[in-house]
Amino acid sequence: MSIEEKALAPDFTLQASNGETVSLSQFKGKKHVVLYFYPKDMTPGCTTQACDFKEHHESFADVDAVIIGVSPDPLDKHQKFVDKYELPFLLLVDEDHQVAESYGVWTLKKNFGKEYMGIERSTFVINKEGMIEKVWRKVKVKGHVEEALAFVREQMN
Secondary structure (H helix, E strand, O other): OOOOOEEEOOOOOOEEOOOEEEHHHHOOOOEEEEEEEEOOOOOOOHHHHHHHHHHHHHHHHOOOEEEEEEEEOOHHHHHHHHHHHHHOOOOEEEOHHHHHHOOEEEEEEOOOEEEEEEEEEEEEEEEOOOOOEEEEOOOOOOOOHHHHHHHHHHHOO
């Protein structure tokens, strides 16, 4: 199943890196939620992406946008990742990849001739009514956060 732009974002409730339980619906009313799915904490691409979001965190906050990261990693790995890189946003635990599946980002991947199921790096911008405004799939890390920020800023006009 694949979620497209203009669809209602599937709600979910997951454990967050701060130890709390977080639901997407609790952010209704925020102008935007930037929900990004990534494969694994502490890997080079995922670290670069998280640090890019950190670097632009205030700019997203200035346009009333919340950043939320989701991966299948367990809570303790998320907490170490947040602490090591001082990430100012929540990372959510999707160990059973149910949320990733509901967003269509749990896919068959190939790496060095091996096939396995995993997260396809993807970002969804969700508006205050809970509708998906923009979808990026198979995200290339370089320049992506700036592109997402530019999109969110455009929606302010």
